[in-house]
Amino acid sequence: MRFQVIMFKTLKDLFSIRRSLLFIIGVMIVPLVAGGMFSGGDGAALGDMTLAMQNQMVLGLFIILTFMWMAGIPLVLLASVTCGDFISKEDGEGTLLLLVSKPVARSEIIIGKFLAFMVSAILLQMIVLLMSSLLMASTMHLDVYVFNNMLSLIPSLIMYSVFVSFIFGTIATALSSLFKSRIKTIMTLVGITILIFFGFMMIRGWLGSAYEGYYINYMDVNYHLGNSYLFFVESGGLKLIPIYQGIMGQFTGTYDAADINKLFDRDIGALPPALEPKSYNTPAASLAIWTFLALALLGLGIYRFQRKEIS
Secondary structure (H helix, E strand, O other): OOHHHHHHHHHHHHOOHHHHHHHHHHHHHHHHHHHHHHHOOOOHHHHOOOHHHHHHHHHHHHHHHHHHHHOOHHHHHHHHHHHOOOOHHHHHHOOHHHHHOOOOOHHHHHHHHHHHHHHHHHHHHHHHHHHHHHHHHHHHOOOHHHHHHHHHHHHHHHHHHHHHHHHHHHHHHHHHHHOOOHHHHHHHHHHHHHHHHHHHHHHHHHHOOHHHHOOHHHHOHHHHHHHHHHHHHHHOOOOOOHHHHHHHHHHHOOEOOOOHHHHOEOOOOEOOOOOOEOOOOOHHHHHHHHHHHHHHHHHHHHHHHHHOOOO
């Protein structure tokens, strides 16, 4: 097998200093701003809380930011741009014929390029998550206890980053084998990203009771992504407090948070101890659904590339 040659060649191209710095700096902006806003600029807001409450609030914020940003939209767009170029770029520039004429199987070309992306994405995410925790700790003047708890979550969040990279990398790879135009590939991927992160959230609101009545919940990939995320978060030993469960519920439908009034328990005059999870599927089942979909798409990409006529 000679996919290693393709992998190392692609890795060399991906590990551009300019490309890596642009990604890291772009991702760092949000935790930096969020940390400053959350702390009131001098840590006063956190200073009024008990250590236990600080721990819950900060870890919850870190989890939400990771889902939406640090291992969310920028990582998805990185996967889309990188993997979406695997075939369509070579095809558009007329170098695909030269590539397939080498003594390397077409399937190995796809596998080599894809593995190179995964290695680069994992390394970038390790840097991003560690630097995010450091930035938030410094801007929010966190206690060492809270900071250590943030660091303890990073292994689980890196595993989720691997999952996201794999899922969206396979989608981009499949589309790259279908379209010759790089622009068409990337624009389609951007549309899919918007649909997954925001489209289904609006669809749930529009459909109301019909969402469950017509079994749309089982096809809601946004829900399955959020539910998969909870699998990794809970494996790290963290249980979100109600305010963050409500945010996850609003964005992904994983908790019963459609009615804002339900988030406040009038009988006790406070938030309930926990929100009711939407148990359409277990987190492990949602993880399996996304993994199966990703493997199927990767297989489709390899199949289409093997049958592609190149001239």
